[in-house]
Amino acid sequence: MENPVVVEVTRGDLVESVHRGGFALVDGAGAVVASAGDIARPVFPRSAIKVFQAIPLIETGAADAFGFGDRELSLACASHSGEEGHVALAAAMLAKGGLDGGALECGCHWPFDLPVALDLARRGGEPTALHNNCSGKHAGFLCTAVHQGEDPGGYVGADHPVQQRAKAAIEDLTGTDLGADVCGTDGCSIPTYAAPLKSFAHGFAKLVTGEGVAAERGAAGRRLIEACMAAPWEMSGTGRACEKLMQAAPGRVFAKTGAEGVFCGALPDFGLGFALKIDDGGTRASEALVAAVIGKALRGDDAALADKFDALASKTLRNWKKITVGAVRAVPR
Amino acid sequence: MENPVVVEVTRGDLVESVHRGGFALVDGAGAVVASAGDIARPVFPRSAIKVFQAIPLIETGAADAFGFGDRELSLACASHSGEEGHVALAAAMLAKGGLDGGALECGCHWPFDLPVALDLARRGGEPTALHNNCSGKHAGFLCTAVHQGEDPGGYVGADHPVQQRAKAAIEDLTGTDLGADVCGTDGCSIPTYAAPLKSFAHGFAKLVTGEGVAAERGAAGRRLIEACMAAPWEMSGTGRACEKLMQAAPGRVFAKTGAEGVFCGALPDFGLGFALKIDDGGTRASEALVAAVIGKALRGDDAALADKFDALASKTLRNWKKITVGAVRAVPR
Numbered sequence: 001m002e003n004p005v006v007v008e009v010t011r012g013d014l015v016e017s018v019h020r021g022g023f024a025l026v027d028g029a030g031a032v033v034a035s036a037g038d039i040a041r042p043v044f045p046r047s048a049i050k051v052f053q054a055i056p057l058i059e060t061g062a063a064d065a066f067g068f069g070d071r072e073l074s075l076a077c078a079s080h081s082g083e084e085g086h087v088a089l090a091a092a093m094l095a096k097g098g099l100d101g102g103a104l105e106c107g108c109h110w111p112f113d114l115p116v117a118l119d120l121a122r123r124g125g126e127p128t129a130l131h132n133n134c135s136g137k138h139a140g141f142l143c144t145a146v147h148q149g150e151d152p153g154g155y156v157g158a159d160h161p162v163q164q165r166a167k168a169a170i171e172d173l174t175g176t177d178l179g180a181d182v183c184g185t186d187g188c189s190i191p192t193y194a195a196p197l198k199s200f201a202h203g204f205a206k207l208v209t210g211e212g213v214a215a216e217r218g219a220a221g222r223r224l225i226e227a228c229m230a231a232p233w234e235m236s237g238t239g240r241a242c243e244k245l246m247q248a249a250p251g252r253v254f255a256k257t258g259a260e261g262v263f264c265g266a267l268p269d270f271g272l273g274f275a276l277k278i279d280d281g282g283t284r285a286s287e288a289l290v291a292a293v294i295g296k297a298l299r300g301d302d303a304a305l306a307d308k309f310d311a312l313a314s315k316t317l318r319n320w321k322k323i324t325v326g327a328v329r330a331v332p333r
Numbered sequence: 334m335e336n337p338v339v340v341e342v343t344r345g346d347l348v349e350s351v352h353r354g355g356f357a358l359v360d361g362a363g364a365v366v367a368s369a370g371d372i373a374r375p376v377f378p379r380s381a382i383k384v385f386q387a388i389p390l391i392e393t394g395a396a397d398a399f400g401f402g403d404r405e406l407s408l409a410c411a412s413h414s415g416e417e418g419h420v421a422l423a424a425a426m427l428a429k430g431g432l433d434g435g436a437l438e439c440g441c442h443w444p445f446d447l448p449v450a451l452d453l454a455r456r457g458g459e460p461t462a463l464h465n466n467c468s469g470k471h472a473g474f475l476c477t478a479v480h481q482g483e484d485p486g487g488y489v490g491a492d493h494p495v496q497q498r499a500k501a502a503i504e505d506l507t508g509t510d511l512g513a514d515v516c517g518t519d520g521c522s523i524p525t526y527a528a529p530l531k532s533f534a535h536g537f538a539k540l541v542t543g544e545g546v547a548a549e550r551g552a553a554g555r556r557l558i559e560a561c562m563a564a565p566w567e568m569s570g571t572g573r574a575c576e577k578l579m580q581a582a583p584g585r586v587f588a589k590t591g592a593e594g595v596f597c598g599a600l601p602d603f604g605l606g607f608a609l610k611i612d613d614g615g616t617r618a619s620e621a622l623v624a625a626v627i628g629k630a631l632r633g634d635d636a637a638l639a640d641k642f643d644a645l646a647s648k649t650l651r652n653w654k655k656i657t658v659g660a661v662r663a664v665p666r
Contacts, residue, residue, distance in 0.1 A: 002335045002353075009593070009614060012517030014527055016377050017593050017614035020335075020353070044349050107653025114443060114450070121454040132653060184345030185658045194347055260342070260350050280613040281342060281350035320440025320465060325518045 048258030081237025204273025361542030381591030414570025537606025
């Protein structure tokens with residue numbers, strides 16, 4: 001049974017390409033408020049659950065020991081664009097732990113955003129591990145290890161206490177067992193575990209409602225989510241989808257992208273969490289679908305805000321002469 | 334009825350993402366030798382049919398008048414990478430027609446290949462219209478207009494003789510009527526017409542067999558296809574999929590990529606044409622599928638060469654530390 005078409009790409013009057021996928025919108029008790037497609041099969045969440053992975057940074061006391069505020073906590077949950085401010089903030093976080101970029105084991109890549117990459121090249125620069133989109137998350141991992149008196153070397157390995165703590169948090173929040181059979185290696189070399197969209201959505205709902213989660217953990221999760229909502233640029237970057245979504249409704253929407261067409265997030269006012277996956281991994285489609293899912297969640301309560309998100313669910317496509325040629329749009333349901 | 338999954342993306346032991354699509358392998362008489370999915374619905378071929386669009390360049394005598402050889406003809410069918418050699422060759426073609434890059438109406442973009450773009454930025458350069466991946470095709474259009482004594486201005490418009498000739502060639506080769514209802518605007522601003530995969534595949538088969546096509550047109554098409562096979566770098570670029578595919582079997586395989594997950598091509602020895610489309614537009618998937626389709630076509634006749642293409646149908650995925658994390662592979666059928 002295939003997932004439904006959730007996003008269409010048009011050219012002229014025709015549909016040129018289609019994206020299939022699924023989403024789950026879940027409340028604190030785990031009830032599915034809305035969904036599409038298969039929300040029970042295991043999905044790799046990739047970067048969309050960085051908040052879960054950062055919970056030990058708070059719970060161990062490391063964040064407070066190093067004086068991390070909203071900007072640092074947001075970067076610890078970020079897939080950032082590698083702009084100079086992101087790089088500097090990651091370096092500053094590591095410095096608090098007595099470390100520098102040499103401690104990072106995430107690997108190195110050019111910034112994904114072309115203008116950012118071109119700017120770096122023009123200045124004769126080359127990316128370092130600090131430019132890696134995950135460097136803030138890894139800075140959080142390293143600072144936690146330092147705080148715990150652990151040897152940070154090998155902190156990306158599944159058996160290192162850093163990854164064991166992250167895994168335990170994800171298992172607790174999703175209510176799933178994450179064994180080797182659902183384990184893969186992420187782009188930044190840490191383990192990534194697949195679980196149902198429904199379970200990831202429920203995990204975010206637990207955090208924003210406090211239901212089904214220990215009080216300390218719920219507070220830690222809300223602190224991270226609030227930091228991301230307060231500092232969306234740090235979590236993403238200039239012109240990025242996550243920044244746009246959260247700036248459209250400050251303090252009311254948390255949305256985090258993950259590679260291979262994933263988004264997770266929460267609507268704290270409504271006590272809801274959401275998770276979605278585009279079958280083919282297409283980010284243009286996940287960005288359209290997440291706006292539509294948020295619009296759907298808001299529709300009954302705040303029509304004007306829902307309209308704003310529905311508008312974000314459709315993006316005009318222009319060619320190299322800026323002529324409108326088509327659109328990428330979530331399929332109305 | 335949905336198209337089958339044709340390409341899988343794995344991480345660890347799990348399938349992380351999937352791509353659906355279809356393909357048609359057709360002989361000169363129009364018989365479908367092999368296929369998958371819906372090969373009858375209209376698909377925008379995008380750049381995959383640049384050979385059809387370049388036929389008037391030969392038929393009008395313009396190519397001979399300007400002394401175009403394999404390199405120029407290949408560039409006239411190219412979606413090139415905007416490397417210095419591509420830019421220089423496009424400029425040289427235009428100069429033959431007494432024009433320069435200022436005549437191009439394709440618009441301007443940074444080279445799609447990151448290393449090429451970074452290199453240009455490092456040198457303090459900015460792209461011009463000559464860097465546009467379609468600049469060779471447009472140089473061919475402009476030189477044809479000059480040869481015909483036509484005002485080249487507005488040559489991208491549907492009503493200009495240049496586009497009228499291109500449309501007539503596509504209609505003839507595909508055996509379809511290309512009306513406004515199947516017309517869209519391409520990235521480079523010329524019209525693009527949707528037709529069935531089966532029809533595009535048949536068009537390429539006609540060219541390589543001479544069946545169902547006027548002798549002069551068949552010869553023109555074969556001349557263009559042979560130029561592309563002889564000069565694959567000009568048609569694509571360093572490390573590009575089309576270059577790799579054609580270099581794997583020199584003179585025996587013609588393969589041309591199109592945006593939104595399309596490939597068209599031909600196997601002249603076998604008198605076959607092919608066309609494929611990935612539903613979601615994903616190029617990583619079209620590149621895997623085209624290798625599998627070519628391997629399938631070769632299997633009964635040249636097992637060693639078929640093995641070579643089957644190997645190209647599976648690509649190891651490595652992360653930022655070069656650790657193997659998964660694969661993109663055509664689903665064995």
